[in-house]
Amino acid sequence: METFQIIILLLDATFRIATPLILAALAGMFSERAGVVDIGLEGKMLGAAFAAAAVAAVSGSAWVGLGAGILTSIALSMLHAYACVTHKGNQVVSGMAINIVVAGLSPTLAYAWFSMGGQTPPLGGDARFKSIVLPYAETARDVPVIGYIYAELISNHNIIVYMAIAAVPICAWILYKTRFGLRVRAVGENPHAVDTAGISVDWLRYKALIMTGFLCGISGSYLSTAHGAGFIRDMTAGKGYLALAALIFGKWRPVPTLFACLLFAFTDAVQARLQGVELPIVGVIPVQFIQALPYILTVLLLAGFVGKAQPPKSIGEPYIKER
């Protein structure tokens, strides 16, 4: 195959892999910019993936499934808020607890309701989000370069991929151009100032966590009803943590986070292709090294060896009103 085609196909795969990462990382952005650590992205995604697949299988509609996924994820996010905002619990412990509960609960329910060894029935037809062929994609295919890019890379994705791309400017707009966004950023930096201004810190963090749940819900539903066709146990396989890494790599900002997600997804797409391929100078790169690369890069960034990641100032601290 031509190099050009290979590159386009790689980028195409990159978009598909990046979609859940982008949505989950943006989800984490709202929570963390509001000062609440969220290592529970993984659990919320898994919960949404299960709920979406289960409901889509029963109702036969992917959209109803998506709704169920979003509601489940918001419910888990509210549990996180209840523990960390209302009861001032440890945010890391709460996230961890949610991850573990969902990791156990989703196969338990799947096993009991569908008796297929912890899976949901395979989805087909309207129960799954199908690829959308953009107008004139097939006629444009023959136009050199641009036509091929349009047909392969831009057209032919399912709706959630486009949603993820659209979510980046929308979230950036919410975070930087709306009153809510300004307050979210302020409450993550200095909750005392926000409180002094007469705004409820707790309610603001709840609202930020609803956003987190909403976006995480779409991300998880994508895995089971768009990218895959049904729920498989542990199907998130660390994607929630990878999204968290991308968020940190993007320094908690929307556009850099998008690029971090694309970079991580690209390494994943390349990894599948480089399996056992001899490269000039370096020879065969172990697949496992490429898989670990996003995590290594994130550690290096956190250590300040590659740029500096400055987290929101009051992240991880429950807000206690002074008496």
Place this chain on the structure above:
Amino acid sequence: MAGEQVKFGAPLKIPGWVNYALIPFINLVAALLISGIVILIIGDNPIEALHVLLYGAFGYPEAVGYTLYYTTNFIFTGLAVAIAFHCGLFNIGAEGQAALGGLGVGLICLNFDGLPLWIILPLAMLAAASFGAAWAYIPAYLQAKRGSHIVITTIMFNFIAASLMTYLLVEVLIDPNGQSPESRPIAETTWLPYFHDILSMPQTPLNLSFLYALILSAGFYFLIWHTRWGYEIRVVGQNETAARYAGISSSKNIILAMMISGALAGFVGINEIQGVHHRLILDFTGGYGFAGIAVALMGRNHPIGIFVAALLFGALYQGGSELAFEMKSVNKEIVIVIQGLIILFSGALEHMFRPKIEAAYRRLARARTVEAG
């Protein structure tokens, strides 16, 4: 107690049994209640499930052996997470540190299997401890010297450890005569003795490392509450500023606590590789590192509490495997749910029940002193 008359208005001291027994017990009951509701929803009988679970864990001698074998792992990881907690650190990386510890044990046993057990065993323990400690050292150093948040770095290190282990077992240490990613078996002379070799009991994976875990628990108590190292670790954990004014280096203690933590987690490798599997395999850590968080939280970072919590989790793991055979729709996964709920109630929601329980205790105690007086 006539000698300890409560002064009017003075806050009543909450006795240890409330803090170390009653509150963890209430958390456990809450976790079990919610799991019971889940079991009801999926159409089974929770009481029956609990019965199956208990019988599966303690009902016959073989079960007890398995329960104690799982308990061993939970003691190691529970102590590991607890020492980090004492220093105010959250070590989510016990899973990766345990994997590296197992790698150390495996390398020793594979390379020196001509040596007798009494030389191999200390070498393997040293390897488990140093590999685990080394894997914890990097995040600890980054936290202490460069301010990188240890929660995130230890999560990343779990994934890096998983990739490293897969690479080593697929490409380097793989048994040349085998297909699956595992090393060749280690020589029988290097195996840890099983309990059933020594005592008359049925064959179970319970081995000598259980005793080692108990010795370590005693050592843990001594280290934390009766040595200078332990004192400094606790001071740094409770108040870093106070520690600095007292001339205690926080970075030194962060690194020290994390390295001990990593070493403790690494001992899972002794139990699993040298004690049971007798070869290096993938994923032998099986979530023990994460469960260690629940064990430490529930055991309130005290070795006795950790032992009780580890025993509980050992029982859940062993009894849980019985569920799938005996029940209609409940299976082993419910144990993971219980584990998560225990972390939720005794960790994240610790401030939910505690003030109410303490207030209730104060009311009762005060009523009693009034009656006595």
